[in-house]
Amino acid sequence: MSSRTSAPARGAVVLGVVVTLLATAFAGFTSAAQRDERFLASARVVRADVQAGLDALEAVTVGLRNDLMRDETVTVSGFERAVRLGNGEGLYEGLSALGFVRVVDTSDTNRFELAVRDELRAAGRDAIADSFVVHPETTHPDRFVVELVEPYEGNEAAAGFDLGTDATRRVAVEAARDRGEGAATEPLVLVQDQDLDGQIAPRSVLLVFPMYATGEVPVTAPGRRRHFSGMVSAVIQVRSVVRAATDPSQPVVVAIYDVGETAARPRATVTEDDRLYRSHPDDPRLLPGAEDEPLRVALDLDVGGRRWRMFVAAGEGYPTSSLWLLPLMVALTGLSMTAASAAALGSAESGRRRAERLVEARTGELRTLLANAPDPTVVVDADGVITYVSAQMEALLGHTPEELVGRNVDVLVPDDVRAHHGELRTGFIHAAGDARSMARTRDVRALHRDGHFVEVDVSLSPLPADPLGGVGVRVIASLRDVTERREAIRRALELDDQRRTFMRTVSHELRTPLTSIDGFVRVLRLLGDDVTSENRDDYLERIQRNTIGLQRLIEDIIDFNRMDRGGATANPVPGDLASVAHEVVAQLGPVLESHVVVVDAPEPAPAMLDETATTRVLSNLLVNAVRYSPHGSTIRVEVVGGPQPSVVISDEGPGIPVEDRERVFERFWRGSGEHVLRSSGTGIGLAVVAELTEAQGGTVTIDEAPGGGARVTVVFAPVALDEAAVAASRQAEE
Amino acid sequence: MSKRILVADDTEDMRVLLRIVLGRAAFTIAAEATNGTEAWAVWEAERDEGFYAVILDQRMPGLTGLEVARRILAERPEQRVILFSAHLDEALRAEAEAIGVDAIVDKDELIGLASHPALAA
Numbered sequence: 001m002s003s004r005t006s007a008p009a010r011g012a013v014v015l016g017v018v019v020t021l022l023a024t025a026f027a028g029f030t031s032a033a034q035r036d037e038r039f040l041a042s043a044r045v046v047r048a049d050v051q052a053g054l055d056a057l058e059a060v061t062v063g064l065r066n067d068l069m070r071d072e073t074v075t076v077s078g079f080e081r082a083v084r085l086g087n088g089e090g091l092y093e094g095l096s097a098l099g100f101v102r103v104v105d106t107s108d109t110n111r112f113e114l115a116v117r118d119e120l121r122a123a124g125r126d127a128i129a130d131s132f133v134v135h136p137e138t139t140h141p142d143r144f145v146v147e148l149v150e151p152y153e154g155n156e157a158a159a160g161f162d163l164g165t166d167a168t169r170r171v172a173v174e175a176a177r178d179r180g181e182g183a184a185t186e187p188l189v190l191v192q193d194q195d196l197d198g199q200i201a202p203r204s205v206l207l208v209f210p211m212y213a214t215g216e217v218p219v220t221a222p223g224r225r226r227h228f229s230g231m232v233s234a235v236i237q238v239r240s241v242v243r244a245a246t247d248p249s250q251p252v253v254v255a256i257y258d259v260g261e262t263a264a265r266p267r268a269t270v271t272e273d274d275r276l277y278r279s280h281p282d283d284p285r286l287l288p289g290a291e292d293e294p295l296r297v298a299l300d301l302d303v304g305g306r307r308w309r310m311f312v313a314a315g316e317g318y319p320t321s322s323l324w325l326l327p328l329m330v331a332l333t334g335l336s337m338t339a340a341s342a343a344a345l346g347s348a349e350s351g352r353r354r355a356e357r358l359v360e361a362r363t364g365e366l367r368t369l370l371a372n373a374p375d376p377t378v379v380v381d382a383d384g385v386i387t388y389v390s391a392q393m394e395a396l397l398g399h400t401p402e403e404l405v406g407r408n409v410d411v412l413v414p415d416d417v418r419a420h421h422g423e424l425r426t427g428f429i430h431a432a433g434d435a436r437s438m439a440r441t442r443d444v445r446a447l448h449r450d451g452h453f454v455e456v457d458v459s460l461s462p463l464p465a466d467p468l469g470g471v472g473v474r475v476i477a478s479l480r481d482v483t484e485r486r487e488a489i490r491r492a493l494e495l496d497d498q499r500r501t502f503m504r505t506v507s508h509e510l511r512t513p514l515t516s517i518d519g520f521v522r523v524l525r526l527l528g529d530d531v532t533s534e535n536r537d538d539y540l541e542r543i544q545r546n547t548i549g550l551q552r553l554i555e556d557i558i559d560f561n562r563m564d565r566g567g568a569t570a571n572p573v574p575g576d577l578a579s580v581a582h583e584v585v586a587q588l589g590p591v592l593e594s595h596v597v598v599v600d601a602p603e604p605a606p607a608m609l610d611e612t613a614t615t616r617v618l619s620n621l622l623v624n625a626v627r628y629s630p631h632g633s634t635i636r637v638e639v640v641g642g643p644q645p646s647v648v649i650s651d652e653g654p655g656i657p658v659e660d661r662e663r664v665f666e667r668f669w670r671g672s673g674e675h676v677l678r679s680s681g682t683g684i685g686l687a688v689v690a691e692l693t694e695a696q697g698g699t700v701t702i703d704e705a706p707g708g709g710a711r712v713t714v715v716f717a718p719v720a721l722d723e724a725a726v727a728a729s730r731q732a733e734e
Numbered sequence: 735m736s737k738r739i740l741v742a743d744d745t746e747d748m749r750v751l752l753r754i755v756l757g758r759a760a761f762t763i764a765a766e767a768t769n770g771t772e773a774w775a776v777w778e779a780e781r782d783e784g785f786y787a788v789i790l791d792q793r794m795p796g797l798t799g800l801e802v803a804r805r806i807l808a809e810r811p812e813q814r815v816i817l818f819s820a821h822l823d824e825a826l827r828a829e830a831e832a833i834g835v836d837a838i839v840d841k842d843e844l845i846g847l848a849s850h851p852a853l854a855a
Contacts, residue, residue, distance in 0.1 A: 508793075508820075511820045515748070515820055515841045515842070516745065516747035519747065519748070519751040519844055519845070522845045527754075542750070
């Protein structure tokens, strides 16, 4: 910023830009502007992707934290296992390391060291155990000791390190502890620089997530302080997140710096002119890229409660332009603007005409940018009246700009918030003060024209009063639809949760039949000839039944893996349902012995079926009936032919409540109530039934059998006439 | 007089195995329970006659073996209790010892249960 330019002159430019922006229609754009626009679009894409990548890493780390925290007796081997599991699933790509940190009383350091060494030896990590020493010395009464880092290789120095001895990290840890949320340690020096790989060894950026002895995050801050027990720390490899996001056909160079806590008032967030921008205080090193006519922009990211500024510059091969759009774009993406390029004006007096020209030119550009910004933008005056709406609003909330301008912004606010929305707005305007502050509100619901809610993040920036007659500070709000992103994260976490549940259940369920088999084999050897033939048969039959149980578990594991990879395939051909049903009942033999199984399949029932898949479907249903109905009761298997060939399996168990009859086909859903406690299984049996039935073109439903038990009906596709003829002729040939 | 034993396990196979193994020694399976709640009810109902030993599976519906043991030992600290589990972890072992359980036996060692020191006179 030139010292010759007076503050009022700068103010005039800003106001002029904004006022003209809002008052004038866009007059056309040049091809240079189009290039710039394209660059900005790719910069925004990179930012959105990097933010989404970081959000996802944050979410998986929180997932790991929750898992460990819920486990009362969390150990290094538990941590190790969890990390290995996650790694196997590719969950932690983008993290260079994960750490397990424990809160220790400093006076307890020696005892803690010995205990950790024992734990590590028990986990087979003798090499780490031998060198595990808590370091360095501290005068604090508590320590935050890194117990284990995965991978250990390359991070040896971290094991035993007390994060609390580093002042900035202690601050971050304590902030995380008190808030109960993740926090990033500062400072981030330089995370990514494509051209100067390896020249600078940045201090690693840790995200720390607190754990509490209560198994969940306590509600009050004193509770959080009292029960704070440890942390999961994640070392972010922003480099890989950025690389993944960069499109090779639109080369851009990206550098990221930490610029402060999100909650704190941001520093000057936009550079003042192009020349100054190259020596931005947050960007101490020149960005590689086109030197003469740089295309660059600063965009912000939220990471663990801190703000990271991302500088994006056009990479080699990117078309360049002489237009200075970029600082202005930043203003529009929600950051406040300090001044336009007043340096170009010379003195305020002689520059008047040039200023007017500049304002006019920029107005057009801004208009284009606003109109093309993917996030809908709305400007609201001090009374809450909407004065500007970008066209994108219609796609998000169903209103056209014409419908909204002149109405109160409350029309976009859900009923339950409307009452105090005015207060919120006033509060923001007061806090705005120097018109440089901005706020970001996450997880807000906006009201769509047709009455449903849309989940959005809202960025707010104050805008000076309209000099052509407005009173009071206005607010620019930019809305972003986050439904999809949130849904994606939720799904990823849910899937991860399902995998863990399945692994846990399976490892327990495998033991039960194995223990029985082992026990009866040993008993038979122990008894030798000292056993009646009747007893011997009984024991052998038990061994066989458990062997079948094991086989079924292994099939469940195979099914689970297949479902995880994206579903079943089946190849339905004309076949006979009746003979498959008889076959299945015969195969299951000993498993069904505890019940009376009645098969009612008087005649062949032709249907389109895949024999392997149908066998799985029927045997899963039969095993379920055995599991959930009392010993000695009857299980009926009816096979019906005709235009709707089907198999109906009913039992005399407690049945399935109406409200659960669809959910039972979800993975891992095992219902509630006493009968479930007595059952075993991995919880994917019915999901497999649904999936394999659908893959064969059939349907499966559950209702109530006469007498109250569960009745499952599997309907298959009938054999088309010409296919029946083909099958018949094939049979005749054979 | 034969030594009366109460056995609680939710899998029938395990109860059969215990019956074989203990029956060969000088023990009588005087009562069997298929879950923790039942085990506690049986023990209480027959407290006058009493049991020489109680053998509890850890993982059962209703009350866990440890929970049943805690109730029994609160009433009768001298009662012999053996906890039986398919997977032993240290925390479980420590807790069981703390409340006075006589032995914790891995299901793999079931065959030698009759000669376990905890069942010796």
